[in-house]
Amino acid sequence: MTTPQMRDRVGLAIDVAREAARLASHMRADFSALGIETKGDPRDVVTIADRTVEEFIVSRLNAQFGDDVLGEELGRTGTSERLWIVDPIDGTYNYVHDNPRWCVSLGFVLAGEPIIGVICSPASGQLFVASKGNGATRNGAPIRVSGDRFGTQPLVEVGASSTKPITRYLEIVERLMRSNIETRRLGSGALGLTQVATGETDGYVEDHIHPWDVAAGTVIVREAGGHVSDFFAGGVVDRSGPILACTPSLRGRLEALIGTPTT
Numbered sequence: 653m654t655t656p657q658m659r660d661r662v663g664l665a666i667d668v669a670r671e672a673a674r675l676a677s678h679m680r681a682d683f684s685a686l687g688i689e690t691k692g693d694p695r696d697v698v699t700i701a702d703r704t705v706e707e708f709i710v711s712r713l714n715a716q717f718g719d720d721v722l723g724e725e726l727g728r729t730g731t732s733e734r735l736w737i738v739d740p741i742d743g744t745y746n747y748v749h750d751n752p753r754w755c756v757s758l759g760f761v762l763a764g765e766p767i768i769g770v771i772c773s774p775a776s777g778q779l780f781v782a783s784k785g786n787g788a789t790r791n792g793a794p795i796r797v798s799g800d801r802f803g804t805q806p807l808v809e810v811g812a813s814s815t816k817p818i819t820r821y822l823e824i825v826e827r828l829m830r831s832n833i834e835t836r837r838l839g840s841g842a843l844g845l846t847q848v849a850t851g852e853t854d855g856y857v858e859d860h861i862h863p864w865d866v867a868a869g870t871v872i873v874r875e876a877g878g879h880v881s882d883f884f885a886g887g888v889v890d891r892s893g894p895i896l897a898c899t900p901s902l903r904g905r906l907e908a909l910i911g912t913p914t915t
């Protein structure tokens with residue numbers, strides 16, 4: 653893909669992410685119209701807004717370049733190697749509670765490799781943008797992982813999927829805390845990855861997460877100098893599994909504690 657082609661897609665993703673975030677915020681204002689449903693587990697919620705926002709995103713991304721889209725709610729539009737992987741509202745459980753920790757996440761994968769990531773968090777007014785070889789920014793300013801500043805006081809977010817037994821999540825939290833690693837769980841994997849990229853945390857781990865949660869954040873963390881496990885190994889883009897993202901100096905310690913993620 654040429655630089656202009658990648659640059660044009662970054663510009664499109666920024667516009668679409670911003671407009672999608674505005675649409676989701678507008679729909680949240682009428683709680684009674686959200687039509688909240690659960691997808692099996694009571695902690696796995698979906699709303700009319702998720703679907704409406706994804707339909708908007710797909711229409712815009714399809715129209716401009718003819719790329720295909722894989723989304724959390726509507727699935728995959730085609731088999732092109734030029735594929736957007738999107739979460740219209742990541743952190744839906746927070747969103748329905750009017751908790752500000754949710755975002756729109758748009759990742760672009762070319763022949764199985766994530767090369768563009770755009771994440772828009774309207775409540776915090778933060779827009780994260782990254783493309784392969786061009787660094788990562790927050791609201792236009794460069795961002796970097798924490799380095800080894802917190803070697804003795806690491807802070808790691810641990811995500812938990814409703815599709816896995818809670819015991820695995822608790823086991824990971826216990827192992828980290830017994831190793832003097834402080835943990836958090838904030839409910840949006842995409843935003844969890846942006847905080848690794850900005851250095852606000854030193855790592856994000858989750859035992860079972862979906863491609864639309866991590867496609868954009870993977871590019872943002874890597875372009876901010878961080879390590880991300882090979883979630884899209886072999887170019888497989890529609891598979892869920894474990895992820896480990898961190899400042900490089902913490903990688904060995906985390907892998908020793910929770911294993912090396914393999915998808």
Ligand code: LIP
Pocket residue numbers: 697724739741742743744745811812813814839840841842858861865
């Ligand atoms: C969320 C993920 C997060 C996970 C949550 C939830 P959703 O995605 O981003 O990593 O821990 O349980 O699945 O469902 O809000 O789009």
